[in-house]
Amino acid sequence: MTQVSIVIVAAGRGSRAGEGLPKQYRKLGGKMVLTRTIESFLAIDPTANIICVIHPDDMALYKAATEGLELQEQVLGGETRQDSVRNGLSGIEHLNPDYVLVHDAARPFVTEEVYRGVMEALESGADGVVPAVPVTDTLKFVENDTIKQTVSREHLYAVQTPQGFPFQPLIAAHEATIGQELTDDAAVVEAAGGTIVISAGNSRNVKLTTPDDFKKAEQQIMMALGDIRTGGGYDVHRFEDGDHVWLCGVKLPFTKSLKGHSDADVGLHALTDAILAALCDGDIGTHFPPSDNQWRGAPSDVFLTFARDRVLARGGQIGHVGVCLICEKPKIGPHKDAMRDRVAELLEIPASRVSVQATTTEKLGFTGREEGIAAQATATVRLPLGDT
CATH class of the missing domain: 3.90.550.10 (Spore Coat Polysaccharide Biosynthesis Protein SpsA; Chain A)
Known part of the structure; x- marks a missing residue:
């Protein structure tokens, strides 16, 4: 040979x-x-x-x-x-x-x-x-x-x-x-x-x-990369006793913490699911089941970079992501730029392709009662034509 x-x-x-x-x-x-x-x-x-x-x-x-x-x-x-x-x-x-x-x-x-x-x-x-x-x-x-x-x-x-x-x-x-x-x-x-x-x-x-x-x-x-897909994700975490929350990869001092098996970063969890949805590749629980103790307390950037690498492994590219955080407190506005920069860093894309927004529910529902935080996310992914 x-x-x-x-x-x-x-x-x-x-x-x-x-x-x-x-x-x-x-x-x-x-x-x-x-x-x-x-x-x-x-x-x-x-x-x-x-x-x-x-x-x-x-x-x-x-x-x-x-x-x-x-x-x-x-x-x-x-x-x-x-x-x-x-x-x-x-x-x-x-x-x-x-x-x-x-x-x-x-x-x-x-x-x-x-x-x-x-x-x-x-x-x-x-x-x-x-x-x-x-x-x-x-x-x-x-x-x-x-x-x-x-x-x-x-x-x-x-x-x-x-x-x-x-x-x-x-x-x-x-x-x-x-x-x-x-x-x-x-x-x-x-x-x-x-x-x-x-x-x-x-x-x-x-x-x-x-x-x-x-x-x-x-x-x-x-x-x-002509196969353009959009995926959506949604996640909720309730508050518990604590002194900080993790949101979109940024640690914010607060009077409570979010409860979860990992660090409970509701923004990154929703975004991970959005990317996996665009790939038709299960969800965060499929790949990181809460029954597995190795993920207890894990930083959520592990989940997001995993989803990023799934895109790259298929020869694809993440085109745009957006996260909307839904809560009364803490105030998100002063931290938006830091969150965008951190998400961009984790996904290895420009910050100009990352959107972080925040809204309230006008005191309605569990977020209005300040019982927890919800997040919605979207991700646009480009894959090679013919990708299955």
Whole structure:
């Protein structure tokens, strides 16, 4: 059986993307870019061995991005991209695969067609394969902001990754070109005397570099998440003796507490049920039965992040959530912004997509008699088309 290893180069700083993070660790549709890149390859070829080359300062980010994924142990990058790839190759030398694919971490949309095209060309005997797309824009040669010449597009291609090579020849090519400044692995093999062929690239397989790239990528994900669902949740907790209440993840000093098996955060309970309802995935009692003592006194953020992760596991995204707290006391208004921020933090979405409201029942009913608090919640979830 043909053995394939994939080296994902994730040691760059990527500062042009903004937000103060290397671009491979920025969130894209609720997941880090690197996570999406790895998951794309695992979906295409679950038998491939994947190793990531990372910056030594990014270990915590890398661990967060790869939690639960089966990968080879990461290696650290070098001073240049060539150094980093060479380190990655050394990290899989014990596997001695037949072929190795080298891929940019910031290309999360690699498709099976691109992958198969590279593999087919490799198996036909190529020294190296680069996915590429024809250049379609008109090209100009410019000096000092002045166009000097229109350049013919004929025979011009924009290259992408993953770039594929027989494993041992790629190692030899890297060793033979140490000290040369080469921009990709195809150039390394060419400089060592090899011949590179192209396979079909894909316009979706873009490298994320600028803030505008990320905006377009978010739109691309949104277009794929066409199954839009709305779920609702409702919860009630009565008051008991105490000195605080938990509401929407915020601890409020009060003359009473809410009674419940967990911390009785009525807002987060209703919101958890709303998300699970959108997924048609039971309710909070299904997954966290009150008969199970491990949840006694548990913080309700455990339940909400569980529901969030159920959405992400299905390739989905939480688009908007809203909570309405129904009580006479305590006063919710002074704490709304803190509640929105906490819910946004737990769901890993912008606070601009979180609504927290409050109302009374004009002294009517159990909330009007100040016997407890009720909460209603809604959640909008986007799932991939065809999700069942």
